[in-house]
Amino acid sequence: MNGFTIIGTGKMGSAIAALAERGGASVQSVAHGEHVDVFTGDVVVLAVPYEALGEVAARFSEQLAGKVVVDITNPVDLAEGRRREIKAGSAAAELTTRLPQSRVLKAFNTSFAATLASGELTADGAGSAPATVLVAGDDADAKSALLDVVEAAGAQGIDVGLLARARELEATGYLQLSLALGEAVPWTGGFTLVR
């Protein structure tokens, strides 16, 4: 399995680390703000808020060259309670222009942390389904490197197409976020696909 480097040790970073370890990958966890000279992972997950992506990309641009870089963000202005308008169409598309030497994927933004940590979507009184991870990207090998670990961890990994689909993933992520904030969906549940 490929190694993972995960930048960010918050709720999402920790959950993705748990999933990657369950999937048999070695994991290097890097606290946001910590300096590390060498990323051991071929897959680097930027588990930081959208607002920090630019700074992280700039600070680690050398270490990220040649890597598969995973953007997990939902660009939401929580203070205003709305999505941020992004000229490039998505946060992931924006990131590709900042990291031209990396292979950028969009993933995990439609999965709540608890589902990645446990591997399941659950709701009180209802059944459960495997945690679902939707992945977009232009490089098939990069997507496989991520999806192999996701599947080995017992989650349902789905290739949703080219990185251009990050625009729709971010919309779906926002929809799910708004449902959870409105208590219509628990933070242990969310979208899955019957297929």
Place this chain on the structure above:
Amino acid sequence: MNGFTIIGTGKMGSAIAALAERGGASVQSVAHGEHVDVFTGDVVVLAVPYEALGEVAARFSEQLAGKVVVDITNPVDLAEGRRREIKAGSAAAELTTRLPQSRVLKAFNTSFAATLASGELTADGAGSAPATVLVAGDDADAKSALLDVVEAAGAQGIDVGLLARARELEATGYLQLSLALGEAVPWTGGFTLVR
């Protein structure tokens, strides 16, 4: 139960008619192009392609005044294989400006016809879940009029918030459509929510 008038007798119109009847509603079906003086339903579903919405709204503007009007469209340019850019943000938002005297809802655009007809999401070899209908709109009573019938029909109806969320519903609908066209998801399956 409220009566339904369904304009359009194609795959989606027929499936929504089947669902509404199962949910205990009386159904008036109107072929796209047919003229009808009086709509018997309080809920009128425009089961026509996005490209026909403007014409249908103009032709029936009198009959639609005071009604709950349901937009089900996914504005996709199939020839070009991409989403249409809509200045208003969504097809549903655009429709509200055409029908200022109607209460517009967005619904059914994230549900494949077969799931509405059967009431279930199914996939070969996998389990099944109830058909899932996501509904957005600004008027709570209008949403209830639709959701009551959806739930009575055995489907999972989910209020996703204000009509502004139609933007995200249309993105999610397109994502699901692209997965089905790419054979990653069957036309009997698709998105559901664990909650």
